[in-house]
Each structure stands twice: as C-alpha cells, then as structure tokens.
C-alpha cells in the first residue's frame with residue numbers, strides 16, 4: 001500500500017494541486033494529511049474543500065487551526081491587533097462549514113497496516129521533545145546556511161549526520177516503540193530509520209510553505225508498506241514558488257494582513273524561515289519603545305516591519321550587515337559562527353551583574369547592552385580576532401566596538417539613542433589598560449563563562 005503524505009499546505013492551493021497531481025500520476029490512491037491547512041497563503045477555503053474531496057484519506061488537525069478556533073463567537077469589532085490580522089483574514093475567508101469540518105478533525109490518528117503501527121500527529125514533540133527543532137528545525141537551518149539554498153542530497157546528509165552526532169536525540173529515538181511516526185510542523189522534509197529498530201520517522205516537509213532551503217520545489221513523501229517491508233521516498237515537485245509569491249500581492253489578504261503576507265512572500269521565495277525571526281525582532285522593538293501590548297498592536301507591528309526590512313537580517317546594532325560577513329575561522333564555540341550568533345547568545349546573558357558598576361542602577365532588560373561595551377568587545381576579539389577600538393564619549397570614557405578584517409561593528413550600540421560616530425582614527429583599546437581594573441576583568445571572565453556554559 002502506498003500513501004502520499006502531505007503536510008502544512010497553509011492555504012497554498014496551487015501547491016496542493018501540483019502535489020496531488022504528482023502523486024496521482026504515480027498511481028497513489030491513499031493520502032495522509034498531517035495538519036496546518038490555513039494561515040499563510042490566500043486560499044484556505046479552497047484548500048479545505050479540496051482535501052474534503054480527496055477519497056481515501058486520513059486527516060488530522062495542526063496547530064494553526066487553534067488560532068481560528070479561538071476566534072469563534074468573538075466580537076469582530078474588537079479585532080484590531082496587528083499580529084492577529086492573518087487570523088482575522090482567514091476566519092473571514094473560510095466558510096462556516098469548512099471551518100467546522102477542519103476543527104472536527106482529530107489531533108492524532110493511530111492505524112495498523114500490515115503489522116505496522118502508524119502514528120500520525122502534527123508535531124512529534126510529544127515523542128521526541130524539542131530535538132527536531134533544536135537540531136534540524138527551519139530556524140537552525142536558516143542560520144546555518146545563512147539563507148543560501150541547498151540541494152536535497154546535501155540536506156538529507158546533513159540531517160542524518162546531525163541526528164547521529166547528537167546523544168540526546170539518539171537516546172530519545174532509541175526509546176520509541178516500533179512503528180512509523182508521521183508528522184509535519186517544522187516545514188523541513190526529513191525521514192529517518194532508527195538503526196537496529198523498526199522505528200521510522202517521516203516529516204514530509206511543508207507542501208505550501210517549505211522552509212528547508214530547497215528552493216522552488218514542493219515536498220511530500222511516499223510511504224510504501226508491502227509484504228512487511230517499509231519504503232520511504234522523499235519527493236520534490238518542481239514549482240516556481242518565487243513567481244507564486246509575487247501573485248500574493250493581488251490578494252485581499254495582502255491588503256488586510258499586509259505585514260504577515262509580506263513576510264510569507266519572503267519565506268516562499270527563499271524557502272527559508274523568516275517569521276520567527278521577525279516576531280523576535282518585533283519583541284525587541286516593542287521592548288525598546290516601551291510598548292507592552294500583546295498581541296502586537298497595528299502601529300508597533302507595522303513600524304517594526306519597516307525597520308526589520310531595512311535591517312533585513314533582523315539585527316539593529318551598528319554594523320550588523322558587516323558583522324554578518326565575519327566568520328570565526330576556527331570555531332571556539334561550535335554554535336557561534338558570526339558575531340550575529342554571538343549577539344543572540346549574549347542577548348540571553350547580559351545582565352545587571354555584567355554591567356559596569358557605576359551604571360548598574362540604570363541597567364534594564366530592555367536596555368540590555370547598557371554598560372557592557374568593553375567586556376563584550378574583548379569577547380568578540382577572543383572569538384573573531386581583529387582589534388577593539390573606542391569612541392571617545394563626552395564623559396571622557398571610551399565606548400568600545402570591534403573592527404575585524406575591515407568590518408566595523410558594535411554589538412552594544414543599541415544603548416545609545418543617537419548613532420555614534422565611528423572613525424578610523426578612534427583609539428585602539430588594549431586589555432592591559434582595561435583589565436587593570438580588577439572588577440572589569442572579573443566581569444569579562446564572568447560574561448565569558450556564562451557564554452561558554454550557555455552554548456555548550
């Protein structure tokens with residue numbers, strides 16, 4: 001028996017049509033749909049209708065359906081949040097009958113075929129914890145490949161070697177009962193047979209919004225169970241996602257959920273994760289302007305998008321685009337390739353304790369880089385080389401930043417309301433000078449220790 005496993009269509013009707021056609025051309029007559037049918041592309045109602053028309057199918061709910069469920073019976077005049085615009089649009093553009101059908105689907109299905117137990121669930125987290133997202137999730141892939149495309153063979157090799165090199169992941173897999181585990185959710189296509197066991201994992205990727213970096217193709221996976229043998233074939237159907245992304249501009253979704261749709265268009269045309277980076281960015285932006293409204297209000301949501309698009313890589317510290325070009329040749333910490341990775345790690349570490357004593361009173365999590373400049377700049381130098389330089393401030397102190405191979409950047413620039421002037425004539429700062437103060441040396445060692453503990 002052959003099944004076409006399709007997941008995460010996310011309102012992309014042309015993609016679903018292309019994948020169904022490809023599967024039917026291969027003679028497949030049984031289908032498994034693993035969740036997330038709406039919220040992203042502008043054809044959610046058509047997608048649900050099309051799935052309802054498929055014969056011989058198993059359908060489960062995904063996580064996105066819950067956003068629609070939460071809107072049922074609510075007062076639409078209160079639907080004013082920017083972040084929720086995509087959910088409002090979907091709710092208004094899915095027929096009541098289709099929504100009812102969707103929400104009536106089970107969260108998981110267990111089957112038995114040819115002596116094999118098959119578990120279908122949208123997210124595998126209940127079985128293997130966060131290991132999938134931690135190691136081969138779309139955010140990890142986007143950072144690892146810096147948004148560059150990848151080919152299916154390289155991706156497959158990389159996923160397998162990453163899984164096999166990780167003790168925690170291997171341990172969770174070894175604890176699974178024999179069976180075939182079918183899921184979606186991460187938008188990254190992968191499959192794996194646990195060595196020495198009859199355990200098979202199948203994530204067909206996202207049919208409508210792939211985020212595994214294989215551009216302009218639509219993934220789905222064929223499961224073949226025949227005479228006790230299990231066959232798994234990962235398919236990529238050629239499809240011009242970049243051209244399709246442009247067509248979203250003509251939709252009412254583009255008008256009514258503009259920011260979300262623009263981010264989705266970027267994801268479609270690159271097949272790389274963007275939305276979670278954008279939401280992290282909006283969080284930082286809202287904290288910086290002191291906006292505590294959640295979900296994000298329209299003004300903050302839209303203003304953050306403008307800024308995010310300007311900085312595009314999601315960072316706002318001075319020289320972030322230059323910093324993205326700097327790589328740690330020999331990795332001291334395997335998770336830190338560029339200063340952007342270091343910034344991400346330090347964002348969780350900078351604290352009052354690591355802030356200069358004379359500034360600690362004014363340190364806040366929203367202004368996390370405050371009073372952290374010199375110890376951060378020397379830590380950057382440890383990992384990436386180059387020199388530490390200082391902008392002379394009005395109070396007579398130096399604000400430290402880095403120059404590596406001609407790339408000028410300042411991981412702690414966000415503490416200043418106005419941009420500093422960085423000049424080639426700025427004075428080189430030395431450790432001897434700065435660490436003459438015992439307390440500063442201790443803070444530097446403290447920051448470094450916290451960093452190493454956090455990424456190990």
Ligand SMILES: [Fe+2]
Pocket residue numbers: 008010036062064185186187
């Ligand atoms: Fe999804």
